[in-house]
Amino acid sequence: MNRFFGMMVVxxxxxxxxxxxxxxxxxxxxxxxxxxxxxxxxxxxxVAVANLVTLMLVGLMIGAALLTIGERKWSAMxxxxxxxxxxxxxxxxxxxxxxxxxxxxxxxxxxxVELGQRSRVLFELAPAISFMPAFxxxxxxxxxxxxTVFGYRVxxxxxxxxxxxxYLFGIASLAVYGTALxxxxxxxxxxxxxxVRAASQMIGYEVSLGLALVGAMMAYQTLRLEExxxxxxxxLWNFLPALGVIVNPVGMLIFxxxxxxETKRAPFDLPEGESEIVGxxxxxxxxxFGMMMLSEFIEIVVLAAVVSTIFLGGWHPILFEGWLxxxxxxxxxxxxxxxxxxxxxxxxxxxxxxxxxxxPRFRYDQIQQLCWKMLxxxxxxxxxxxxxxxxxxxxxxxxxxxxxxxxxxxAVLTFVGTGATAPEPEAHAHAAAAHAHPGH
Amino acid sequence: xPYHLPQDKPVSLRxxxxxxxxxxxxxxxxxxxxxxxxxxxxxxxxxxxxxxxLSLNATLAYPEEKVPYPPGYRGLHRLVPREDGKPRCVAxxxxxxxCPAQCIYIEAGELEGDPIEKYPTQFVIxxxxxxxxxxxxxxxxxxxxxMDTGEHAPPxxxxxxQIWDMKRLLRGTPVSYQYDPWLRRGASSIPEDKLAxxxxxxxxxxxxxxxxxxxxxxxxxxxxxxxxxxxVEAKK
Numbered sequence: 193m194n195r196f197f198g199m200m201v202v203x204x205x206x207x208x209x210x211x212x213x214x215x216x217x218x219x220x221x222x223x224x225x226x227x228x229x230x231x232x233x234x235x236x237x238x239v240a241v242a243n244l245v246t247l248m249l250v251g252l253m254i255g256a257a258l259l260t261i262g263e264r265k266w267s268a269m270x271x272x273x274x275x276x277x278x279x280x281x282x283x284x285x286x287x288x289x290x291x292x293x294x295x296x297x298x299x300x301x302x303x304x305v306e307l308g309q310r311s312r313v314l315f316e317l318a319p320a321i322s323f324m325p326a327f328x329x330x331x332x333x334x335x336x337x338x339x340t341v342f343g344y345r346v347x348x349x350x351x352x353x354x355x356x357x358x359y360l361f362g363i364a365s366l367a368v369y370g371t372a373l374x375x376x377x378x379x380x381x382x383x384x385x386x387x388v389r390a391a392s393q394m395i396g397y398e399v400s401l402g403l404a405l406v407g408a409m410m411a412y413q414t415l416r417l418e419e420x421x422x423x424x425x426x427x428l429w430n431f432l433p434a435l436g437v438i439v440n441p442v443g444m445l446i447f448x449x450x451x452x453x454e455t456k457r458a459p460f461d462l463p464e465g466e467s468e469i470v471g472x473x474x475x476x477x478x479x480x481f482g483m484m485m486l487s488e489f490i491e492i493v494v495l496a497a498v499v500s501t502i503f504l505g506g507w508h509p510i511l512f513e514g515w516l517x518x519x520x521x522x523x524x525x526x527x528x529x530x531x532x533x534x535x536x537x538x539x540x541x542x543x544x545x546x547x548x549x550x551x552p553r554f555r556y557d558q559i560q561q562l563c564w565k566m567l568x569x570x571x572x573x574x575x576x577x578x579x580x581x582x583x584x585x586x587x588x589x590x591x592x593x594x595x596x597x598x599x600x601x602x603a604v605l606t607f608v609g610t611g612a613t614a615p616e617p618e619a620h621a622h623a624a625a626a627h628a629h630p631g632h
Numbered sequence: 633x634p635y636h637l638p639q640d641k642p643v644s645l646r647x648x649x650x651x652x653x654x655x656x657x658x659x660x661x662x663x664x665x666x667x668x669x670x671x672x673x674x675x676x677x678x679x680x681x682x683x684x685x686l687s688l689n690a691t692l693a694y695p696e697e698k699v700p701y702p703p704g705y706r707g708l709h710r711l712v713p714r715e716d717g718k719p720r721c722v723a724x725x726x727x728x729x730x731c732p733a734q735c736i737y738i739e740a741g742e743l744e745g746d747p748i749e750k751y752p753t754q755f756v757i758x759x760x761x762x763x764x765x766x767x768x769x770x771x772x773x774x775x776x777x778x779m780d781t782g783e784h785a786p787p788x789x790x791x792x793x794q795i796w797d798m799k800r801l802l803r804g805t806p807v808s809y810q811y812d813p814w815l816r817r818g819a820s821s822i823p824e825d826k827l828a829x830x831x832x833x834x835x836x837x838x839x840x841x842x843x844x845x846x847x848x849x850x851x852x853x854x855x856x857x858x859x860x861x862x863x864v865e866a867k868k
Contacts, residue, residue, distance in 0.1 A: 195672040269668040270661045274691045445651065550657040557637065606652040
């Protein structure tokens with residue numbers, strides 16, 4: 193029971209910590225604006241630089257680094273194991289977090305292997321090229337709403353682009369260059385195979401990734417992510433928020449699946465394929481490999497943030513939002529909103545790791561089949577249905593009805609009547625026991 | 633596809649959709665995660681006997697928690713002491729002769745004023761050479777060497793530390809039998825009152841190696857046999 197209360201404290205601590213962190217982010221952004229004005233520039237530049245430091249360098253990097261430990265510890269809990277606990281600080285393993293330091297130390301002090309046959313420039317450049325796009329994706333994610341700090345308009349978004357989603361697609365497709373170059377420049381046939389696999393997989397899934405978001409674009413009539421978030425705050429029938437997951441559930445599923453393929457993790461880990469080819473980074477050692485691996489985790493965080501922005505209501509707390517807005521000061525309310533988005537992102541990161549430990553990996557032909565024969569046609573159909581609904585009823589009510597029907601169908605297919613196949617072995621066992629009994 | 637890949641036909645629409653099965657799998661995994669996250673892991677070394685009501689964790693954190701070795705496990709040797717702290721060993725060389733690995737080295741000494749008895753001045757076992765066959769225990773006529781410690785030779789950094797001398801081997805509870813020659817004839821090295829105490833404590837004749845005294849502490853073949861007999865009786 194002690195552990196139960198301790199874990200409750202940990203969960204509460206995470207929530208409070210996220211709230212305090214987002215409050216601090218707002219303050220830093222306000223300070224950035226003030227500093228920019230003092231230097232004679234427009235305050236927006238100061239806010240952008242402050243957000244770049246706090247959200248991307250601090251928030252994103254720490255989140256991704258902790259996720260490397262989270263993957264090991266959480267997978268252990270899902271598989272009824274203990275997980276990393278051998279490094280102890282004053283007798284406590286602290287949930288395996290000290291392993292972060294050990295891993296970093298190991299990566300940084302490893303021998304830097306210099307291959308004789310590599311193409312030197314590309315080989316050295318590839319980790320950075322695969323790291324950069326994953327990192328830069330986060331720039332357009334609106335973490336918090338706009339509010340006034342120190343007299344300046346401040347929002348937790350590095351840059352607000354007219355072409356927000358197009359930027360997302362563009363940068364996401366750049367990620368393939370890093371992996372393909374790493375495979376090519378290593379001058380190793382297995383690495384090349386991994387790079388080619390990565391290229392064909394990512395190009396395929398980019399199509400369904402883009403088409404999955406077309407529905408959201410049409411529903412909210414915008415490409416800017418912050419406007420999408422605001423659009424999700426409107427209430428349908430005065431009680432139901434127009435969340436992407438309600439308006440466009442199929443789009444969300446397709447986007448989530450394609451995003452998974454983009455991160456190149458299991459069950460889509462064919463480019464890595466540690467059981468067959470070691471993958472496009474087979475020749476990389478030390479921190480160069482570490483960057484490749486870290487970029488995967490950064491992609492997880494970024495895609496979780498994008499999914500929660502476009503489909504789960506972004507920074508809207510949803511529950512008690514009106515009450516909170518009335519009773520809180522604007523800055524704490526904004527911090528609460530930002531903490532909500534961070535919490536949603538956290539939950540989706542957990543979800544991605546859970547999926548990674550649930551599903552066995554695909555064969556290569558199955559990956560291509562899933563993309564071109566299932567996700568792509570479904571995404572196209574989703575685009576047409578969404579377009580028709582928006583055309584008939586621009587107020588999103590019809591779309592929400594269709595979306596709710598889709599969710600109900602999925603829930604029924606998933607959970608109703610599933611007992612039909614499962615207890616069969618048990619029935620056999622009962623029959624066997626019944627046979628055995630009379631002779632006894 | 634240049635070659636044919638046989639695809640198992642999924643039986644139902646549900647399985648063909650794949651997504652629903654994935655969601656159900658996720659639900660199971662989430663249950664495991666939450667239970668293991670919020671509730672304390674049980675540390676019962678008998679994993680199958682653990683209660684699986686709250687935590688499902690099935691790990692044994694090895695160096696801190698250990699499964700006890702099964703009864704009859706041949707562990708590290710020990711030399712059985714007498715009540716006066718000396719080994720029961722009479723330096724007859726039977727164990728050293730029986731040893732196929734030749735890992736036992738004994739040097740015999742004479743007792744002052746005793747024309748018959750010998751005792752080991754040195755008794756050394758090289759645990760690196762030992763093949764843990766247990767022949768020495770079988771060969772011993774005096775029940776002076778046993779492998780009932782229930783532990784294995786601990787790891788060391790130096791080979792020399794794996795060579796166990798009498799000082800390290802001589803441990804455990806002392807044992808006396810009524811047929812022990814030093815009890816029947818008396819021994820000049822043991823004081824009279826100590827001898828009387830040993831005679832009082834002496835156990836009856838020791839017959840088989842699977843006697844309860846020769847086993848892992850806490851385990852008794854005799855008790856198990858008695859239980860089995862009682863079960864048979866009860867069935868009748």
